[in-house]
Amino acid sequence: MSMDLNDYTIIKEGEAEILMHAKNEVFFNKTQVNNRDMSIAVLRTFISKRKQEHEALLSKRNKKNGSSSDVEDKPNDCDINIEKSNDQGLEEKPNEDPCTASEEPVKIEGKVRGKLKPPRVLEALSASGLRALRYAREVEGIGQVVALDNDKGAVEACQRNIKFNGSVACSKVESHLADARVYMLTHPKEFDVVDLDPYGSPSVFLDSAVQSVVDGGMLMCTATDMAVLCGGNGEVCYSKYGSYPLRGKYCHEMALRILLACIESHANRYKRYIVPVLSVQMDFYVRVFVRVYTSASAMKNTPLKLSYVYQCIGCDSFHLQPIGRTVSKNTSVRYLPGFAPVVPQECSDCGKKFNMGGPIWSAPIHDQDWVTSILADVKSMKNCYPAYERISAVLTTISEDIKFLELM
């Protein structure tokens, strides 16, 4: 390396180390360790669930056909990436740490039947690359991590940090100077995980992000503009997210539900829909983890998952106004607009009028099975999470909160 290491401070988080130029400390946000730890935990669970789902699919197919021949007929499904050891003259650190991803290349044993490719991850707004490096170094079974940034200085820092992190980072992480929107639009359905972690609102990235995720893949999305999502400027929230926020006791949950409704609406434009697995409010932001699927028929259910909210201006009473409903007749289902209004002109508790907010995502915001798995994984790898106390507390609260839909 040509640079002088004396100009830099080394910052270590998890298994990743980044070089921080004294002038560039803006790149490192220490409180974001909670966010990165939570994302790593979800990513680990995603990889194991994805594997289970793939195996279930294979065994279903095999049963159907009485053999696995259909799988062998598709060599493209069977390719596996061989991890190249791409040591660029950097010293490799001895590593027996359980938190570190294995460096062993994947072996091809004769015929690989329907072997899953390691998941590809896009970190769309990567700055120094710390998150991408942690993914690559800590998450077992991860494939390539593509780190984008639209700032030349950030990309240079990211490339420097990739080299500094040694062979695993060099072989798995690549950094590009790009506008994330353009990159995602030109890489449709290419990434198993797309991670959006902007400063502020993610709204301008959502349209391209929902298109870049493979079917069954995951979109991770942060919004830090809590003042907007919590009703400080309702009209700004409406312009960014297409939903009116309400100030109230549940405003953080409403922020999550507005973000989910917004992602769903972008997904719907491409015959896709989302299934939330985990939605958290931490520190000064909200972050949602959703699977993305394509299905024109499943998409018809979207209006059933969205509601307006009537909030009494005089008391705590609120009511959900679903956007759609279904009528079943024999085997057919008809989709119809919701019955309205669900409230009278005046609140029956206090006689005051209602404000109307939304539409919000009124379906479940977590998958309890996922939450249980993520929490179990976090507990079993306690020492691998610098923010263990915080993220396990958040997950425990969510896992105990079975009645979350009744909260609002």
Ligand SMILES: [Zn+2]
């Ligand atoms: Zn009232």
